[in-house]
Amino acid sequence: MSVPVYRADEGMWTFDNLPLKQWKERYNFEPTKEWIEKVQLASIRLNDGGSGGFVSPDGLLATNQHVAAGQLQKLSTKENDLTKNGFYAKTRAEELKAPDLEINILVSFENVTERVQSAVKAGATDQQASEQRKAVIAQIEKDSLDKTDLKSDVVSFYSGGEYWLYRNKKYTDIRLVFAPEEQIAFFGGDYDNFVFPRYDLDVTFLRAYENGQPAKTPNFFKWSETGPTDGEFVVAAGSPGSTARLLTVAQLAYQRDAGNPLQKQVWTSQLNALENYSKRGAEQARQAGSAMRSRSNGLKRLTGQQDGLTNPRMFDKKEAEEKALKDALAKMPDAQKIYAPAWEQTAAAYSELPKMSKRLAFSNLSPSRLGTIALQLVRYSEEIKKPNDRRYDEFRDSRLESFKFGLLSTATIYPELEEAVLTAWLEEAQKTLGGNDPFVKAAMGDAKVSEIVKRAVSETKLRDVAYRKSLLEGGADAIAKSTDPMIMLARRVEPIIRELRQWNEEKILSVDASAGEKISKARFAVYGKSIAPDANFNLRISYGKVKGYEEDTTLVPFKTTFFGLYDRANSFGEKPPFDLPARYKERRGSIDLSTPLNFVYSADTIGGNSGSPVINRNAELVGLNFDSNIQKLSNRYWYIEEDEGSRAVAVHSAGILEALRKVYDAADLAKELTGK
């Protein structure tokens, strides 16, 4: 077995395969079993798309303000904008229940690779294999759910090289304890996003409740009053969303040439619609704020990723890596015979994708909450009739509770915003796909986009949760008979979307799974399980050290302080987005300005790691991950070495305490964190 030299601090590791050897060799760190178990059980996935950690035995959890931003917006009104004003519940009675936030704790995991892979009969086509895998996965999930009552998902790793059953405890009663003003959580706005030095208090505290009481969470991270020291070993635990490091060159070339440019078009169009809407007034800007921030963030990240992918030097490296694996495989004739064809198979599949990719991207109603609800109801009514193991993944029994929790959210839906974004979306679809496209024709017929959308939004009753519930329970019959214009729109487009989904499953995803499994096995045969699998929004551990870096000709320090916040604000004459919330001006004299505010560290993280607790050897929380610097952006496709200046960015635990105590008069919260 030849082992490639993997680079320092690489990898988002699963808990079944922690990098214990590296920790011992590089950092002289040997965690106890208790340490590992505690970290696993104190780490949280927030299903809005982020991470967090318990920080008290009473269900208190810390995450980023930007992870909680969607809920903050849903809790806001025209009269009290929590995004803008921040929030602090001085007593538990004042804590505000988030309308539709689910969090998950990974309780246990089990390797089911053998069971899944052996369910595929010899001689099965890719498509048959896909169905056979799906059936056994549905069965495994159902058995586990029945047995444990835990949310049970079979998750694919290493492009299908392994399958694991992940059991998560879920909480759906999550309440808001504290959030700072967005202006300080996101100081510097989109300009300073992915930039360091940085001065953001990107933190929010929530509390998990169970049966109307604060949840008992004996596994929690002790809050560090001092934070990390320069050079200190740290671990980030969280749920990185997605990486694409194990893709074949053919898959990467598709991303570079078609996938990413298309994604850019989609997000740009959505962002433009939101920006135009927000220009109508302050209230509209409030409604669109969280989505705009999310789209801007996505676009800036995508630009960095695509810059990496279009860099020939970087792409050459991926080609060389693939060639090295193929060459090594060539020395194992038996393995080669089985696995080698997978690359060609993938390349053939992906050569078909560009001609369908625009249809796949635009044939949906996703920017609209009402459109999404309508499609979910229509789709559910079809799927629920089928046996469990034949349904779309998201409608399997094991996932229905979470599905309904989201569908029946009480969060306010704003018709004016809905109309604006859905109109812009369908107009972009029409422009991109043409008037004769099946989706476009099904959606609009001969009418104008604006007419269709105006009617659907103004006349639908889907904003009423009780009405949604009645349709959910009414089944296929209720859906079929509904004259709700948004349901009717969804009914018209759903058959087209189904066809496209089927095409994608048959032509692409089933090949991804089959070929991916073969390439993974080839990689295991050559290198062993020496690298971490691609991220998939499940719990991972990353590690590294707190450390500054060189940039151009100078040094960037490992941390920033409150001094720097005031410097940057004053240097720009407090012009937005470099303005400070009022209380930062009033309280300036009370703050110890030398207190650290943000810091950087070398761990391998990506979007989804936002809110990850950054902990030291003693499992004390020293920071909350909230960003990466610009040098790290293309790490979706490859690990970027520490000495290239690639860094994760975190809020410093001491800075959070200083702000709670001196700016927000939140001594009780600080006491819950520290005991002081």
Add this chain to the structure above:
Amino acid sequence: MSVPVYRADEGMWTFDNLPLKQWKERYNFEPTKEWIEKVQLASIRLNDGGSGGFVSPDGLLATNQHVAAGQLQKLSTKENDLTKNGFYAKTRAEELKAPDLEINILVSFENVTERVQSAVKAGATDQQASEQRKAVIAQIEKDSLDKTDLKSDVVSFYSGGEYWLYRNKKYTDIRLVFAPEEQIAFFGGDYDNFVFPRYDLDVTFLRAYENGQPAKTPNFFKWSETGPTDGEFVVAAGSPGSTARLLTVAQLAYQRDAGNPLQKQVWTSQLNALENYSKRGAEQARQAGSAMRSRSNGLKRLTGQQDGLTNPRMFDKKEAEEKALKDALAKMPDAQKIYAPAWEQTAAAYSELPKMSKRLAFSNLSPSRLGTIALQLVRYSEEIKKPNDRRYDEFRDSRLESFKFGLLSTATIYPELEEAVLTAWLEEAQKTLGGNDPFVKAAMGDAKVSEIVKRAVSETKLRDVAYRKSLLEGGADAIAKSTDPMIMLARRVEPIIRELRQWNEEKILSVDASAGEKISKARFAVYGKSIAPDANFNLRISYGKVKGYEEDTTLVPFKTTFFGLYDRANSFGEKPPFDLPARYKERRGSIDLSTPLNFVYSADTIGGNSGSPVINRNAELVGLNFDSNIQKLSNRYWYIEEDEGSRAVAVHSAGILEALRKVYDAADLAKELTGK
């Protein structure tokens, strides 16, 4: 006449050709005659290599600490290191006389192009032309000196396209009033050099004396208490040292391929010698400090310049520019016939240079002060015998006063330092040129470098100013008879140096002058006098606006504040070079931390502009230029546009006042500046 589009804010302009049209069109600024005269007469060239400006009617002048660094070191002792500790003379009686600083004020200038160029006889070879020009220049200078008693230099502009007689008033009794600690003047050290945001109090106040009394300087810049506003039009007046924008492609290619790499070797070798010496102890580090800083600065700048020159895109641009000029010239057959051969002539000359360039670079004793003095004495004794118009430029009558002022400086010479740097230098020469090289053989004969140098440094009496004076006055006979081993070393190498200088004059410099004149005339014929001449350490005006810029994906503000100084210091845990002088910690509570400290502006400046007063429309001093950012480094070869982020960096006038008043208890000095 076709006029190329020159870019906003380009040019270091002479006072005979100020960019009045651009000022009016772009900034609606029309200076009065009085404004222009005042700026000219209040601006100062410091012959140590920098700029400054009068800031009170009593001879007070402001420049950078790093411009005054050499004098600060010469005024320091082992017991009181002014570089480290700073200095403030509370009374005039306490002001310290700089041992060998001369400053010049440009009093008048006169176009002598016609007289110089017409002195060249028809049919003269380049070398004859060179001698004929030299003769007339010597005469012009002598006439002016006799008539005005002002320092009178004929200066070549536009590579010989124009000649001007510049008359300077000189002061040689310059006293130190105030200098901050180097640690705050150069906060961030070599790392932060050429970096912005920046936090350096790079200022020193000196006072010119005349006849033992503070000089009367009715032309001075009023100190601005508020400094510049964002977007404000500003002018920098100073003496930029050298640019190379009008070089031919052949000359640039020589710089890129041979000149710059050789310069890098020379400076690196010198820096290494100084660094090794400084490691011997604190006192040695003090002695070598100013030279080390100067070498580091030079190397960092050279690296940036060479990065620009080796960028093919940039070099292509220069080739395209040259081609455009040649193409335009081709449409003027008469002019073309005379001027066009100049490019070939230059290319031919520069093709000969690489084989001599190492000998030219290493055949000298320049890193050693004693070696330099010895060579100056030997050379003077030869030259002074010749008629005025046949001497080397630096020994012409008009320049002898300044020459003797420098030679007879009372500044301490440190033998241990001399021995270290001269040994390292001659060893590097030996390694580079080989043992059979004429200079190496003349210097060392069969002895070892270390023996030759040890004896020359330990036994020479040249440290004694009276001895130097006796040799100066003793003439050729005294030099010939001297058994001083440093003089003997100089006598041995001087004939070799003379041969090389003659080769360079004949083969390169005379061609530079003749061909340069032709190319300049071609450029005038095609474009008119629409661009500024290359910098040559004479008074120029640059202009632009105070303005931040974009870098990577974010914004860099136009200014920084004291907050940022404390942020950067604290972020690095005050590790050198990010540590603060003690009084900045003691006085932190008294300082208004929101006071601006540094700012950037878009004017076209280069090394030599250090200390330039940055003034507003009212000729008030709003800042002191002290650096450029890294985006601007290659502007030696071409102007870099404002929207590429190229900026000059200045100390803010309000920041200087705040430090004087709150940190240094220098209220009297602040009062002299502001009247308050």
